[in-house]
Amino acid sequence: MEQGLGSDSNHHGPIDKSRVLDVKPLRCLVPVFPNSSQGMSSISTPQPSPFVCVPPSGPFPSGVQPFYPFLSPNDSQNGAQQNQPANFGFGGSIPAPVPLNSFRTPTSHANGVTGRPKRVPKTRAFGSGSAAGDDDVYSDSQNQSDQYTSADMADTTNSGKQRGRPKRGRSGGPGEDFDVELLVNGFLTLFKLKEFDDFRRTNGDKDTVGTILLVFDMLRRRLTQLEESKGVTAGIARRPDLKTCNLLMTKGVRTNNTKRFGHVPGIEVGDIFFFRMELCLVGLHAPSMAGIDYMSVKVTMDEEPLAVSIVSSGGYDDDGNDSDVIIYSGQGGVQRRDGQMFDQKLERGNLALEKSLHRANDVRVVRGIKDIVGNGKIYVYDGVYKIQESWAEKNKSGCNVFKYKLVRVPGQAEAFSIWKSIQQWKDGTATRPGVIIPDLTSGVESLPVALVNDVDGEKGPAHFTYVSALRYSQPFSNNNKPFSGCHCLGGCQPGDTNCLCSHRNDGVLSYSSVGLLYTSKNLVHECGPTCSCPPNCRNRLSQSGVKIRLEVFKTKNRGWGLRSWDPIRAGGFICEFAGDVVKVTDGDFVNANDDDYIFDATRYYEPLELVRDSNKSKKAPFPLVVSGKNNGNVARFMNHSCSPNVYWLPVLRESNNDVFMHIAFFAIRHVPPMQELTYDYGIVMPENGGDGGKKKCLCGSDKCRGYYY
DNA sequence: GGTTGCTCATTAGC
DNA sequence: CGCTAATGAGCAAC
Numbered sequence: 219m220e221q222g223l224g225s226d227s228n229h230h231g232p233i234d235k236s237r238v239l240d241v242k243p244l245r246c247l248v249p250v251f252p253n254s255s256q257g258m259s260s261i262s263t264p265q266p267s268p269f270v271c272v273p274p275s276g277p278f279p280s281g282v283q284p285f286y287p288f289l290s291p292n293d294s295q296n297g298a299q300q301n302q303p304a305n306f307g308f309g310g311s312i313p314a315p316v317p318l319n320s321f322r323t324p325t326s327h328a329n330g331v332t333g334r335p336k337r338v339p340k341t342r343a344f345g346s347g348s349a350a351g352d353d354d355v356y357s358d359s360q361n362q363s364d365q366y367t368s369a370d371m372a373d374t375t376n377s378g379k380q381r382g383r384p385k386r387g388r389s390g391g392p393g394e395d396f397d398v399e400l401l402v403n404g405f406l407t408l409f410k411l412k413e414f415d416d417f418r419r420t421n422g423d424k425d426t427v428g429t430i431l432l433v434f435d436m437l438r439r440r441l442t443q444l445e446e447s448k449g450v451t452a453g454i455a456r457r458p459d460l461k462t463c464n465l466l467m468t469k470g471v472r473t474n475n476t477k478r479f480g481h482v483p484g485i486e487v488g489d490i491f492f493f494r495m496e497l498c499l500v501g502l503h504a505p506s507m508a509g510i511d512y513m514s515v516k517v518t519m520d521e522e523p524l525a526v527s528i529v530s531s532g533g534y535d536d537d538g539n540d541s542d543v544i545i546y547s548g549q550g551g552v553q554r555r556d557g558q559m560f561d562q563k564l565e566r567g568n569l570a571l572e573k574s575l576h577r578a579n580d581v582r583v584v585r586g587i588k589d590i591v592g593n594g595k596i597y598v599y600d601g602v603y604k605i606q607e608s609w610a611e612k613n614k615s616g617c618n619v620f621k622y623k624l625v626r627v628p629g630q631a632e633a634f635s636i637w638k639s640i641q642q643w644k645d646g647t648a649t650r651p652g653v654i655i656p657d658l659t660s661g662v663e664s665l666p667v668a669l670v671n672d673v674d675g676e677k678g679p680a681h682f683t684y685v686s687a688l689r690y691s692q693p694f695s696n697n698n699k700p701f702s703g704c705h706c707l708g709g710c711q712p713g714d715t716n717c718l719c720s721h722r723n724d725g726v727l728s729y730s731s732v733g734l735l736y737t738s739k740n741l742v743h744e745c746g747p748t749c750s751c752p753p754n755c756r757n758r759l760s761q762s763g764v765k766i767r768l769e770v771f772k773t774k775n776r777g778w779g780l781r782s783w784d785p786i787r788a789g790g791f792i793c794e795f796a797g798d799v800v801k802v803t804d805g806d807f808v809n810a811n812d813d814d815y816i817f818d819a820t821r822y823y824e825p826l827e828l829v830r831d832s833n834k835s836k837k838a839p840f841p842l843v844v845s846g847k848n849n850g851n852v853a854r855f856m857n858h859s860c861s862p863n864v865y866w867l868p869v870l871r872e873s874n875n876d877v878f879m880h881i882a883f884f885a886i887r888h889v890p891p892m893q894e895l896t897y898d899y900g901i902v903m904p905e906n907g908g909d910g911g912k913k914k915c916l917c918g919s920d921k922c923r924g925y926y927y
Numbered sequence: 928g929g930t931t932g933c934t935c936a937t938t939a940g941c
Numbered sequence: 942c943g944c945t946a947a948t949g950a951g952c953a954a955c
Contacts, residue, residue, distance in 0.1 A: 456952060460935050467936085494950060498937075506936045508948040514939090523939095531949085549948070566939080566947080586950095594951070 401440065402465050405433050411471050422473035427484030427500045430466070430473055431491075432887055434499060435788040436737070438462040443736040446712040447726040463495035463506075474501020477513040477526050480580045480602055487601040488633040490785050490890045491584075492594060494529070502599060503527045503584055510549055510567025517577070523570040525605075527582035528624075529597065541626075541635040544583060544603065546571075548620030561618040562610075571622045575605040583624060585634045592732050596785055598637065598890070601630040633890075640783045640891055644767065652771075659684045659851070663764050667852055671772040679770075679778050682815075685796050685849045686763055693876035694799075694842065701872040703749030710745065710757040719745050719757050729759045734789035735867070735884045742882070746871040760869050760882040764793045770855045776916050779894045780855040786889040792864060795853040795881040797846035815846035815854040817881060819868065821900030821927070840868050842879055853883060858926040859896035861919035863889050866897060902927045 406412050409429050418426050441458040466472060474482050481487075482501050497503040503511050511527045530544055548571065551562035562568060574581055580602035587596045603624040613619045642648035652672030659667050662684050669678055704710060704718040712727050714720060720727055722743040730736055733756070745757045753762065767783040786792065795817045819840035846854030856864065869880045883897065896917065912925040 457935060457950090459951075464936065495936080505938065505948070507950065508938085510948095512939090529949095554948085 398441070398461075398465065402437065402469065405437055406469065406471065409433050411469075414471055418473060419470060420474070420476050422482060422484035422501060424484045424486075426473045428887065430471060430499055431496060432788070433471070434462055434466060434496060435492075435887070437465070438493075439730065439734060439736045439789055442730060443712075443726055446730075459493040459495050460506075463493075463499060466499060472499045472501070476501075477504060477511070479524070479526055480582070482582070485599055487599060487631040488636070488890050488893075489599045490888050491597040491599075492589075492787055492888065494597070497529070497584060497597060502582065503529055508549060508567060510570060512567055512570030512574075522573050523566075524577055524579055525567065525570040525574040525581045527584065528571075529584045529586055531586035531595065541638050543626070544624040546622045546624055548622070551617055551619060559613070559615040559617045562620050564620070568620050571605060571620075572608055575608055575622070578604055580627065581605060581624065583626070585637075587637065598634050600626070600634040602627045636892055643783065650769075654678055658770060659686075662686050663851075665764060665767050667764075667767075668769040669771075670769050673772050673774055676772055679855075682847065682854070683849045684851060686851055687796050688794065688799060688844060688878070688880050689797065689849060690799050690878060694879040695877045696875050697872060697877050698875075700874050701746070701748065702874075703746055703872075704751060706749070706751045706755065709751045709755035719743060719749060719751075723757075727757060729756050729791075730789075731756060733759055733765065733791055734787055735759075735791065736789070740867070742867060742869045744869050744871050746878075747873040759791050760794050760880055761871070764852065766790075766792065768793075768852050770852065773857070773894065776857050778855050779857050779896075780852055781892050781894045782889065783891055785891055786885040786895075788885055788887045790885045792883040792885060792895065793851060793853050794869070794883070795844055795846065795866070796849070796851035797844040797854065798849055799842065800845050801841065801843040815850055817844040817846065817853070817866075818900070818902070818927075819843065819866075819881065821902055840879065842868070842881070844881065853881075856883070857894065857896050857917075858899040858915065859917035859919060860898065860915060860922040860926075861917065862897045863887055863893065864895050864897040899926045 403412075409432070411429065411433065438458050441462060445456075445458065473484065478501075485500060485502055491497055491502075494503075494506060498506055505511055509529045509531070510525055512523045512525045514521045515524050528546055530546055548562045548568035549566065550568065552559050564572060571581075581604065583600045583603045585598045585600045587598060589596050603626050605622050606625045607623045609621050610618050611621055639648065643650045650668060650670065652670045653668050654671055654677060655669040657663075657666035658669045658678075663686060671677070701718075704720075706714065706717050706719075710717045710719055710727060712720075715725075726736070728736055728742045728744075735742075742760075744760060745751050745755055749755070751757065766786060768780060769783060770778055770780055773779040782792075797815070797817065800816075819842040863886055864883050865886055866881050866883050869882045871878050871880065883895075885895075889895065901923075912927060915922050915924055915926045917926075
């Protein structure tokens with residue numbers, strides 16, 4: 219791996235001659251098997267099923283399922299059957315402020331359930347309309363007394379399961395005290411991964427890959443939140459990514475687990491990842507650490523190792539001009555403890571790359587890119603490459619290092635190259651083609667939002683005024699108890715038991731330090747005007763405006779749409795829905811049907827459906843309707859999809875007696891740059907004029923309902 | 928804000 | 942089948 223050399227010598231594209239002390243070409247062979255598919259016919263491993271390149275929005279050929287990323291309607295049945303929401307620690311029946319030690323798994327109880335306090339009648343927080351019913355989502359968590367332990371959280375689906383906390387690794391610190399096992403089992407049941415069979419374990423598809431990645435990241439975020447909320451840093455695992463992956467692996471929840479050459483079913487060129495473990499789980503690149511993945515194949519009589527994939531870990535701004543070429547360094551050569559260097563040996567991955575040069579087989583390439591926000595890395599699947607030449611050179615320490623030149627197989631979808639283009643648009647070294655207005659917000663947002671049309675001659679959408687926030691003519695509701703806010707002068711911190719806002723979110727913060735929604739709650743209490751914390755408090759995420767570089771663009775067949783130049787992580791905040799509040803309580807639906815830019819929270823919405831009782835599921839989730847027609851922000855351009863990559867969440871901000879609800883949009887899964895952002899518009903209930911105003915849905919998903927409102 | 932140190936999980940290969 | 946060596950990311954503390 220190039221990084222193992224402690225040198226960035228290969229990040230300068232064409233070889234930096236000044237650094238190369240002794241370059242001697244080894245060979246540059248014509249491939250032995252010009253037609254790689256024939257050449258590989260003797261490989262002992264079964265060939266992968268043919269790769270089908272499917273755009274995210276379809277259309278989907280038969281056999282290719284789009285990944286419906288959140289929850290299927292049937293899932294809500296689970297919760298309904300139990301007569302209790304399956305909330306897994308974040309659902310509808312929000313635990314009230316939980317003492318930190320409540321996360322401890324009871325050891326003295328035979329069934330693992332601590333004395334569950336009896337439910338007390340909930341009080342309605344907002345006296346705002348019959349639609350609220352008895353739903354938990356309308357309950358002020360401060361008034362709730364259901365103090366579930368984490369065991370309770372999942373026991374609706376795992377009543378008979380083993381209660382003993384598995385002792386894992388060097389556990390024993392307080393960090394292991396909540397029952398991870400139950401948490402995982404809850405997720406697996408919810409996403410129907412309990413009956414995961416060997417076929418799906420071996421052969422992925424879009425749906426399977428998507429579900430596994432979704433579960434991975436939801437679980438990872440949940441574990442991060444739980445560990446962080448304890449406010450203890452010593453003695454606990456600080457790598458929730460590793461822990462999550464290991465949990466899933468142990469349960470056999472993985473796919474494409476047999477190595478193969480070429481594309482991996484269910485993964486598209488351009489897909490992005492944020493952890494090496496994600497690559498591992500979906501079969502894109504098996505080793506958890508090593509940069510070269512290889513397998514032994516039978517060639518005529520004997521076997522030889524061939525490379526199947528590599529992960530390069532360069533920065534994308536110094537990779538040279540040609541984004542279709544990689545100069546990759548071999549692995550090894552460095553003594554880990556003291557960092558001492560030795561010559562690399564032609565073995566393992568290095569040998570496999572060398573052999574792959576001869577055999578000319580496809581090698582998958584995952585580009586590691588430094589994440590601008592945070593210290594992490596983003597992994598972009600850049601499709602398959604072929605190794606064109608190899609050589610050895612000496613590094614600074616005078617040790618031999620193998621170098622491999624990989625060239626991208628032509629005809630694949632744009633992936634890494636788009637990142638470089640975007641970087642150039644941002645730093646001004648290139649102009650985004652088709653730009654009509656560089657910033658349609660006229661400076662209202664802190665980042666410009668370009669208006670782009672590169673498909674036809676339309677010059678822009680109808681006129682509207684750009685506003686960055688929701689405009690209320692009256693508060694969403696009144697709270698009987700004045701809320702004076704929290705006193706976190708330096709911003710709300712996890713594990714601070716004195717933070718009033720944390721208490722209102724069940725004792726934990728809703729957002730991570732990098733602005734990710736920790737869990738799929740159905741309501742977030744953000745800090746309000748009367749809180750003492752600064753504007754950059756992490757509990758004010760949706761108030762801080764758009765932080766990603768968006769553009770409004772003309773779609774091929776769905777009018778204007780929204781997409782991002784920046785990659786968006788699962789759970790990442792995108793924007794709120796700004797506009798004029800049309801309705802906050804029951805009453806006649808105001809001019810909604812002739813407004814293409816309506817946001818209607820009263821609609822049936824499947825992710826929320828999960829945490830609802832089936833009898834109540836048809837009720838309007840939240841009595842809020844917003845029009846973005848005359849005044850609005852980027853959110854008004856987000857199109858509907860039945861397989862969305864974005865969903866919304868109501869966010870409450872309180873000011874003395876007044877409560878204001880805002881609508882915040884978050885990414886469901888990782889969204890690569892330039893992929894259209896869509897959410898499920900939901901279904902209009904008959905009492906709100908459903909069946910009227912149906913529009914033909916063009917989302918192209920095979921889960922498409924055929925229409926939307 | 929760069930650097931350093933620590934630890935982790937997976938798998939090839941014995 | 943069980944064990945071990947090889948591999949580098951991610952995070953936190955400096």
